[in-house]
Amino acid sequence: MESTRNSIDTYDTLPRLLARNRRHYGKRVGLREKDLGVWQEVSWDQYYEHVKHFCLGALSLGLHRNDKLAILGDNCREWLYADLGTQAAGAVTVGIYATNPPRQVQYVLDHSDSVMVVVKDQEQADKVLEVGGSLPLLKKIIVIDMKGLRHYDDPRILSFQQVEDVGKAMALEKPGHFEELVSQTRAGDVALMVYTSGTTGPPKGAMLTHRNLLSLAAAFSQEAPISSEDEAVSYLPLCHIAERLMSVVLALYAAYTVNFAESLETIQENLYEIAPTIFVGVPRIWEKMHSAIQIRMKDASWFKRRAYAFWMPIGRNIVEQEIQQGRYSLLQRMLYRLGYLCMYRYLLDKMGLLRVRLALSGSAPISPEILKFYRALGLRITEVYGQTEGSGVSHIHHGRDRKVGSVGKPLPGVEFKLAEDGEILFRGDTLFNGYYKEPESTEAVMSDGWMRTGDVGILDGEGYLYITDRKKDIIITAGGKNIAPSEIENRLKCSPYINQAIVVGDAKPYLSAIIQIELDTVSKWAMDHKIAYTTFKSLAGHRDVFELIKQEVAEANKEFARVEGIKKFVLLEKELDHDDDELTATMKVRRKSVERKFSDVINAMYGR
Numbered sequence: 001m002e003s004t005r006n007s008i009d010t011y012d013t014l015p016r017l018l019a020r021n022r023r024h025y026g027k028r029v030g031l032r033e034k035d036l037g038v039w040q041e042v043s044w045d046q047y048y049e050h051v052k053h054f055c056l057g058a059l060s061l062g063l064h065r066n067d068k069l070a071i072l073g074d075n076c077r078e079w080l081y082a083d084l085g086t087q088a089a090g091a092v093t094v095g096i097y098a099t100n101p102p103r104q105v106q107y108v109l110d111h112s113d114s115v116m117v118v119v120k121d122q123e124q125a126d127k128v129l130e131v132g133g134s135l136p137l138l139k140k141i142i143v144i145d146m147k148g149l150r151h152y153d154d155p156r157i158l159s160f161q162q163v164e165d166v167g168k169a170m171a172l173e174k175p176g177h178f179e180e181l182v183s184q185t186r187a188g189d190v191a192l193m194v195y196t197s198g199t200t201g202p203p204k205g206a207m208l209t210h211r212n213l214l215s216l217a218a219a220f221s222q223e224a225p226i227s228s229e230d231e232a233v234s235y236l237p238l239c240h241i242a243e244r245l246m247s248v249v250l251a252l253y254a255a256y257t258v259n260f261a262e263s264l265e266t267i268q269e270n271l272y273e274i275a276p277t278i279f280v281g282v283p284r285i286w287e288k289m290h291s292a293i294q295i296r297m298k299d300a301s302w303f304k305r306r307a308y309a310f311w312m313p314i315g316r317n318i319v320e321q322e323i324q325q326g327r328y329s330l331l332q333r334m335l336y337r338l339g340y341l342c343m344y345r346y347l348l349d350k351m352g353l354l355r356v357r358l359a360l361s362g363s364a365p366i367s368p369e370i371l372k373f374y375r376a377l378g379l380r381i382t383e384v385y386g387q388t389e390g391s392g393v394s395h396i397h398h399g400r401d402r403k404v405g406s407v408g409k410p411l412p413g414v415e416f417k418l419a420e421d422g423e424i425l426f427r428g429d430t431l432f433n434g435y436y437k438e439p440e441s442t443e444a445v446m447s448d449g450w451m452r453t454g455d456v457g458i459l460d461g462e463g464y465l466y467i468t469d470r471k472k473d474i475i476i477t478a479g480g481k482n483i484a485p486s487e488i489e490n491r492l493k494c495s496p497y498i499n500q501a502i503v504v505g506d507a508k509p510y511l512s513a514i515i516q517i518e519l520d521t522v523s524k525w526a527m528d529h530k531i532a533y534t535t536f537k538s539l540a541g542h543r544d545v546f547e548l549i550k551q552e553v554a555e556a557n558k559e560f561a562r563v564e565g566i567k568k569f570v571l572l573e574k575e576l577d578h579d580d581d582e583l584t585a586t587m588k589v590r591r592k593s594v595e596r597k598f599s600d601v602i603n604a605m606y607g608r
Contacts, residue, residue, distance in 0.1 A: 011214075012214060013187060014191060015185050021047075029042065031047055032274075047080075050077070056168075056170040058086065060167070063086070063115065064115075071095055071096065076260055078160050082160075087185065090189065095194065095244070098124065102130045108195055120145060142160055206389050207432055208433070213249045213430075217253035220393060222412055223411060226253075241391070246258075259276065275354060276352070286361055315336065358382070359374070361383050362393070382397050383408070384396045388432075393411060407464075423456055426453065491559060492556050497518055497548060497552055498517065504595060511563075582594050
């Protein structure tokens, strides 16, 4: 089998990589998606043909080189066909989160100057139609699933299938035209625009070129084991750089198979069915799977509970020994192998992670306790670090080394340094082309060719990078103590009963926290303790639930200095929500928005 790691100079754009994969792996499975309960397979030949037909169809309908085409909807095969078809036409793809409300959809479509938008279904089409009157540049609304839309009379609406049919006709009329278009794509062309999550202001469109993305792919593949034999699961939003890298960029580069999960809610079931070899999770996903195991064990048989209580401490102790001394004894190795056969392997299999060779965590810091839990099971999670502006990844652990709490070392070709105040700066071929239509914003984050990340970090003696926190999130107490809230928040979220934790205390005499309970686990606890409740609000407001969380906070406080402990906390009476501008689409807290909305609650904790 020919290696997929060809020179970027030969295959220097994503559409060219697709053409290469069609030539070398034509009949092999490139994509897999569940439809009516059955996994449908798409070969690289079919993948290529769909992209070709969408590209030619969009061109026939008025898409031009350098135009912007937006995609709004959950992950699916058509998302990728539209993405690569747009790039093959020399245009630029703009992803929009499926969870965005109409006003945010309008912002991205308007700001990006999108002339066409591909939507998944009626729900997403309605969002566009609600704001469509203020989008004069928008020519076409292309719908993947037309159910419920047949009676709509907006002339801009047409089905994804219609676009492909138009493309098929053009392919017959102009044979070889698509191949010519692909050959005309250039490494310096902007391939896509990724809108930042907007935790510190309005989202900005980061322009990433083919050169940026494939430089990242080449560097990543040197340090992480990916090949055409791998299987990955696509479930995080495709408009986020992390999922775009795994489902499009790296998938094309290594020619591995991408499997589309049915939804975020069914990810556990889909993981078990697919048994992937590559799995990427944001911290909240790893935390939820960790909590699910803990809760499941409480309901397990007496024998399983005893086995778990016996083997997990052994696994944790061996992990601690390895972390502290870099090795463990022959006796510990034999004991661990026995534990793997008796318990650890079983748990990984139930989570659908038994075959995973490359496990990644990114987008936000993850608690070392969570990393140690999975490591005890035999799954070494690689914590990666990067920004959208740097094509997604700048740091990763090299080889088999996994320094818990560290994000590793720079990828090959990435230069980085720490500013005097500890801010992380980097540069290299992966660095973006700037923010679309916002030169001042671009200039604000660039300093003599270096990207200012806004993150603060430290280096250990071996050159491993540790992220302290967001520069703007550092808390300075009334006593002048600088505290990084994320470490405390991540420790609190290790509790199976805590979903979100926001630590506050800037210019205050002590730290407090706003806590959102984990509904599934707390409701199960309430049922076991015969506590009646009707709504999330009534559950969070119950005195016994407050006492439960108080115990969890006290346990977390034991691991921090007194000044870093949580003295007071309040339980939210509602779940934080993306639609209410409290969370990003990747489940990160919009800290400033939450602090502003719950200012009365915060002030009450400080007697104001």
